[in-house]
Amino acid sequence: MIPRTDFPFFFPFRVRYAEVDAQGVVFNAHYLTYFDTAVTEYLRWRGYNIWQQAAVSGFDFHTVKSVVEYRAPIQFDDEIEVGVRLGSHGRSSLTWELAIFHQGDDKVLTTGEVVWVYVDMAAHKAARIPEELLTQLG
Amino acid sequence: MIPRTDFPFFFPFRVRYAEVDAQGVVFNAHYLTYFDTAVTEYLRWRGYNIWQQAAVSGFDFHTVKSVVEYRAPIQFDDEIEVGVRLGSHGRSSLTWELAIFHQGDDKVLTTGEVVWVYVDMAAHKAARIPEELLTQLG
């Protein structure tokens, strides 16, 4: 489990009423929306506009795998933050490592991973991630 | 309030756990997803493929107004159906009239309206709805 101090970036959320279920806790699917939004903000922080890049370069990232481990419940109105870190990467894939904390608190509420593959959109095939791009992302 | 017998078409739903909130009832925003899905199925029933038509014709419908009146709560696992009827229409707009019932029950749980405007996508302007299209829709 990655300690809080090992994340270079955090993005805050306040849990919306629309996101909790009949047990008063965040419904399991919405964690992936938090992850997706937090990675988008991480990319903005690194100066990388993923949508613009895809249009210009003809290469895009596709999500191929998501993992969420729910360790402690998160409730309505909770002020949380999602830590984002670029994890391992191969020739054409990379892994985002994620964790959710209460704001300013070290206890890990959730951990997760999202795996992306770099795709040549014209050829519909996985492609090598350029070295400069990895440097910019991570 | 429109009686059940005045709707020509119904589409069934079973309420998903993901759709209820901390009070165990359907969260207010999801009613508009039920409405949107039910109108899509109504159009399929009338032989009208809205997405295909927009691509071919250069004209599309945009939603300009939604109204929901919540009359009785709807709960997790409830088997409901959404009645759909083409209501009034003007030169370039038309109104969908909607109501939600428990399956096979006359009590009105919800009523609503969704207003669409017919748009010339190239000119970015409202356009006259062709007579044949109105006939097909309703």
Next chain:
Amino acid sequence: MIPRTDFPFFFPFRVRYAEVDAQGVVFNAHYLTYFDTAVTEYLRWRGYNIWQQAAVSGFDFHTVKSVVEYRAPIQFDDEIEVGVRLGSHGRSSLTWELAIFHQGDDKVLTTGEVVWVYVDMAAHKAARIPEELLTQLG
């Protein structure tokens, strides 16, 4: 249409990728989630904890009507803010008036209303809204 300067309170959002549809604009149902979240934050600003109050007092507000008028599209990553104002109120109901703007811009993108009824939860009946509560809310 209520001008920007007539709203006492605004709550900001950045549109999430999860909230846009195949046309790249916010899906119509999510506007009600923005409204719901913005009203919650308005209440926090006025020092009113709706969930706590319901538990303590035995009285709660139920949403009985929602209206959204979509005037201009809102896109992925847009920075918007939702203006909230307490509108008219009767013996047992009150109306939230809402509008969406781009941050720092006067153009009205969306207007809306959400109507609440004050309910005696034990008796399952509408109840008179106390004068002090109206003062606190508005």
Next chain:
Amino acid sequence: MIPRTDFPFFFPFRVRYAEVDAQGVVFNAHYLTYFDTAVTEYLRWRGYNIWQQAAVSGFDFHTVKSVVEYRAPIQFDDEIEVGVRLGSHGRSSLTWELAIFHQGDDKVLTTGEVVWVYVDMAAHKAARIPEELLTQLG
């Protein structure tokens, strides 16, 4: 990868417009809503009412892990079905194995797992899953 013929139960969905993103494919988080809904229907098929049981017995299942592998895109209006199978289980946990197919087609579009832990709600601790319950579920 589990072949289609190894799933004892399938639940059908038609992809809603509300579920697709700006690329016209199902947004990654909604897969977990499909999984959750399909497992609920599997339990209904086995005669197990999870909500009733929790209220009566004081024991409940909590989701502790979700995994989704996105193998091929799923688009608006696609008619899909989610295969559900009870996988491995330990003293207090069990794993749902899931896969998504187009209706009547063998190609695996998505695979996934959802891990549940059986919880003694009064003691807030994991508990042994009774033998009869495992038999009923699987």
